[in-house]
Amino acid sequence: MDKVGVITSFIHNIVLLNIPLLYGTVGEIVVEKSGSLNLGVEGTMAVGAIFGYICGCFADSMVVGILTAFIAGALFGLLFAALTVSLQANQNITGLTLTTFGLGIYFFVGNGLRASGNWPTISESLKDGFSDISIPLLSDIPIIGNGLFSHNVLVYLGIAIAIFMWWYLKHTKFGLRLRAIGENPAAADSVGINVKRSKYLHICLGCGIMGIGGYYMGLNMSGSFNASCWINGYGWIAVALVIFANWSPSVAIIGTFVFGFFNTLRVAGGSLALAFPDFLGWLADVPTQLYQALPFIITAIVLVVTSIKNKRGRSGLPAALGLNYFREER
Amino acid sequence: MAEQYAIEMRNITKTFGSVVANSGINLAVKQGEILALLGENGSGKTTLMNMLSGIYKPDSGSIFIDGKEVSIDSPEDSKKYGIGMVHQHFKLVEVFSAADNIWMGQDKTGPILKKNRFKYVEDIAHKFGFDIDPKKKVYNMAVSEKQTLEIIKVLSYGAKTIILDEPTAVLTVQEIEKLFGVLRRMKEEGHAIIIITHKLNEVMEISDRVAILRKGEYITTVNTAETNEQELTEWMVGRKIDLNIDRPIVEKTRPLLEVRDLVIRNDEGSVAIDNVNFYIRGGEILGVAGIAGCGQKELCEAIAGLRPIEKGQMIHKGDNIVGLSPKAILEKGISMSFIPEDRLGMGLAPSMSITENMLLKNYRDGRGPLVDRKRGRADAEQVIKELEVVTPSSETPVRRLSGGNVQKVLLGREIKAGPNVIVTAYPVRGLDINSSYAIYNILNKQKLDGVGILFVGEDLDVMMALCDKIMVLCHGKVMGVVHAHKTTKEELGLMMTGVLDLSEKHEDKPAGIAKDSLFESNNREEA
Numbered sequence: 001m002d003k004v005g006v007i008t009s010f011i012h013n014i015v016l017l018n019i020p021l022l023y024g025t026v027g028e029i030v031v032e033k034s035g036s037l038n039l040g041v042e043g044t045m046a047v048g049a050i051f052g053y054i055c056g057c058f059a060d061s062m063v064v065g066i067l068t069a070f071i072a073g074a075l076f077g078l079l080f081a082a083l084t085v086s087l088q089a090n091q092n093i094t095g096l097t098l099t100t101f102g103l104g105i106y107f108f109v110g111n112g113l114r115a116s117g118n119w120p121t122i123s124e125s126l127k128d129g130f131s132d133i134s135i136p137l138l139s140d141i142p143i144i145g146n147g148l149f150s151h152n153v154l155v156y157l158g159i160a161i162a163i164f165m166w167w168y169l170k171h172t173k174f175g176l177r178l179r180a181i182g183e184n185p186a187a188a189d190s191v192g193i194n195v196k197r198s199k200y201l202h203i204c205l206g207c208g209i210m211g212i213g214g215y216y217m218g219l220n221m222s223g224s225f226n227a228s229c230w231i232n233g234y235g236w237i238a239v240a241l242v243i244f245a246n247w248s249p250s251v252a253i254i255g256t257f258v259f260g261f262f263n264t265l266r267v268a269g270g271s272l273a274l275a276f277p278d279f280l281g282w283l284a285d286v287p288t289q290l291y292q293a294l295p296f297i298i299t300a301i302v303l304v305v306t307s308i309k310n311k312r313g314r315s316g317l318p319a320a321l322g323l324n325y326f327r328e329e330r
Numbered sequence: 331m332a333e334q335y336a337i338e339m340r341n342i343t344k345t346f347g348s349v350v351a352n353s354g355i356n357l358a359v360k361q362g363e364i365l366a367l368l369g370e371n372g373s374g375k376t377t378l379m380n381m382l383s384g385i386y387k388p389d390s391g392s393i394f395i396d397g398k399e400v401s402i403d404s405p406e407d408s409k410k411y412g413i414g415m416v417h418q419h420f421k422l423v424e425v426f427s428a429a430d431n432i433w434m435g436q437d438k439t440g441p442i443l444k445k446n447r448f449k450y451v452e453d454i455a456h457k458f459g460f461d462i463d464p465k466k467k468v469y470n471m472a473v474s475e476k477q478t479l480e481i482i483k484v485l486s487y488g489a490k491t492i493i494l495d496e497p498t499a500v501l502t503v504q505e506i507e508k509l510f511g512v513l514r515r516m517k518e519e520g521h522a523i524i525i526i527t528h529k530l531n532e533v534m535e536i537s538d539r540v541a542i543l544r545k546g547e548y549i550t551t552v553n554t555a556e557t558n559e560q561e562l563t564e565w566m567v568g569r570k571i572d573l574n575i576d577r578p579i580v581e582k583t584r585p586l587l588e589v590r591d592l593v594i595r596n597d598e599g600s601v602a603i604d605n606v607n608f609y610i611r612g613g614e615i616l617g618v619a620g621i622a623g624c625g626q627k628e629l630c631e632a633i634a635g636l637r638p639i640e641k642g643q644m645i646h647k648g649d650n651i652v653g654l655s656p657k658a659i660l661e662k663g664i665s666m667s668f669i670p671e672d673r674l675g676m677g678l679a680p681s682m683s684i685t686e687n688m689l690l691k692n693y694r695d696g697r698g699p700l701v702d703r704k705r706g707r708a709d710a711e712q713v714i715k716e717l718e719v720v721t722p723s724s725e726t727p728v729r730r731l732s733g734g735n736v737q738k739v740l741l742g743r744e745i746k747a748g749p750n751v752i753v754t755a756y757p758v759r760g761l762d763i764n765s766s767y768a769i770y771n772i773l774n775k776q777k778l779d780g781v782g783i784l785f786v787g788e789d790l791d792v793m794m795a796l797c798d799k800i801m802v803l804c805h806g807k808v809m810g811v812v813h814a815h816k817t818t819k820e821e822l823g824l825m826m827t828g829v830l831d832l833s834e835k836h837e838d839k840p841a842g843i844a845k846d847s848l849f850e851s852n853n854r855e856e857a
Contacts, residue, residue, distance in 0.1 A: 170443075171443050173439065173443060176430060186421055188434065192409040
């Protein structure tokens with residue numbers, strides 16, 4: 001491969017491989033802005049992935065896949081909301097439980113279908129639906145054009161959702177009310193905002209978005225079901241990315257690509273080293289485990305940096321995050 | 331036809347588990363009237379009002395608005411019926427602007443946030459006669475600004491009846507006057523106003539009628555003009571009590587604690603205490619007055635060794651205590667009890683028993699790695715007996731005690747160690763009259779024993795009666811130290827807001843430095 005081609009494909013892969021992180025992160029931001037800390041991103045994505053993939057394949061329709069993934073994720077969110085909002089269960093424990101539960105469902109359904117020989121495969125038309133769509137003009141820009149502006153429809157959908165949610169949170173009254181609930185549910189309640197309904201709605205919405213991210217991973221793996229889950233820790237990185245993005249869906253786009261850069265180095269490090277032996281040759285010697293650890297190391301650094309410069313009013317951390325709200329609490 | 335009330339509550343009962351918070355309460359308020367709801371802590375005032383604001387639902391009884399029976403199931407309903415409540419702990423979103431705090435509850439506005447909402451909110455404020463900066467964030471506001479915002483908020487939602495829960499607790503004398511002016515104007519405009527308070531002078535000044543609750547029961551409602559403070563107290567407490575606070579005169583010792591040129595920064599890194607000089611003698615109570623956030627908290631923490639100091643010296647009986655660990659300072663006999671707003675925040679572990687909380691302070695004295703529970707229990711029993719703490723047993727978790735008893739336990743434990751300097755901040759915060767007087771007696775007894783007491787307080791009347799001298803802080807600077815029996819509330823109020831500065835009054839004698847200082851000469855040269 002020529003040198004330009006290597007760089008283009010490297011950029012292309014940063015986007016292609018890491019968009020599920022964006023779905024997970026934006027979904028979790030929506031959930032956390034309501035004051036609920038859902039650590040079950042990994043499980044929610046897994047549930048969205050398996051049901052989205054299976055239904056999408058059986059119906060041979062990407063739209064059905066996306067909708068099913070969204071609904072499966074949202075139902076998982078509904079479970080979280082019922083446990084934490086209505087029954088006042090501890091959010092951390094519930095989230096962790098949902099991760100285990102979600103992965104359990106994923107393997108239960110997947111292994112069951114495979115063992116009975118009913119595991120669906122992706123049809124050609126579905127593959128076509130997942131193929132790249134080039135944006136005219138922009139994709140003709142040398143080097144980066146093909147890397148950034150020629151992608152499948154779910155990539156565009158993910159970016160669109162992120163931008164929409166940014167606008168929704170910042171510029172609509174629903175977003176204002178949601179932020180009020182995440183900051184001070186008692187204050188929101190006292191001015192007549194329906195705290196419970198808003199929490200339920202946004203937890204389900206956020207978890208639905210995570211579900212689509214899971215579906216994306218299934219499609220990107222071409223539906224090859226094996227011993228390791230498709231989600232493969234992306235849900236956990238998304239939880240960290242929320243902090244990196246300072247609870248802003250638009251910053252989450254940048255965060256996704258920063259994390260994605262290191263994530264992709266793991267895959268593409270070898271070919272980069274081969275293409276530029278003079279100054280990137282050392283990449284071949286870096287153990288892949290380091291790349292796997294890098295997102296978390298970056299998160300740790302970001303946590304330190306943000307807590308140092310954390311001035312009041314600058315941080316997007318919802319003040320009531322992780323606390324259950326009970327109106328009659330004395 | 332019977333008189334039409336804006337709000338009438340009939341025979342309201344509310345229980346929490348086995349605790350009866352309200353039992354058969356009747357209350358009515360007319361339009362264009364200010365009703366004071368008077369009662370001690372735990373008498374059920376706030377609970378009763380929260381049933382109007384939709385936070386709680388009554389177990390039985392009925393609520394009438396403009397003569398029609400209604401059911402208030404949520405704050406949304408309450409808003410619909412034109413009831414607005416300004417809670418004691420403001421219900422504001424700190425990171426939002428003033429305008430957004432109001433905007434979030436507006437129903438008849440479009441879904442998209444537009445820039446013109448700031449103008450809209452400013453106009454509303456003007457309409458009601460207030461001046462606010464709609465873009466100012468709540469965390470940048472002073473307490474009185476937040477309260478104004480809360481009032482504008484409920485008015486903007488069309489509230490006809492306005493409930494204020496202890497609105498004056500955090501305000502200075504001047505701010506209280508301003509608030510009362512606002513309330514009188516709202517009354518003239520035909521609003522019905524209910525003001526919760528336990529300060530009798532305010533009741534007499536502002537209200538038209540007074541309703542009195544005692545231990546969850548309704549006592550009576552009287553016209554303010556036909557009663558007096560003594561009578562109200564008897565209804566409120568249930569027996570005659572002496573409203574005078576003793577100020578025993580004690581032989582003073584040489585300075586126990588001296589502070590020179592002290593500079594402390596707060597958590598945000600700005601200067602909280604700015605070049606402060608003062609001293610405390612044994613046998614005197616030095617009051618510290620100031621509006622919230624003027625550096626009292628940081629000062630207390632620094633003396634107890636919990637906060638590093640930027641500059642300056644602190645001398646205890648001639649020994650430097652700057653840089654010592656909290657434990658070492660404790661061993662020198664300086665004890666601190668700080669009662670934060672939520673009362674349980676500092677000093678006691680809420681879910682641990684009284685005995686265990688006693689042990690927190692002296693577990694080190696025991697031998698070996700095992701905790702000597704027996705002695706802790708003995709200590710607990712002694713505090714319970716001496717300070718008349720009302721509790722089922724010494725093994726009851728502290729959070730199950732009422733506020734006054736919690737504070738007695740905290741103070742009792744501090745006194746148990748036999749300190750010679752007591753730093754106490756807001757020891758009667760939120761306490762009713764009986765418990766407050768019990769605390770004053772405890773402090774006076776310590777004073778008689780020659781202990782020096784730094785008393786950070788908020789009620790100026792109390793400080794003027796209890797303290798020997800009062801030091802006033804404003805933005806971390808000392809505005810002067812005055813003799814409590816010679817000063818006036820107005821003078822203190824002006825000093826608290828920084829209008830009056832008495833610190834430079836005697837230029838020949840540096841303020842806050844004792845004549846018989848125990849600073850050694852070498853200390854002085856360093857300084």
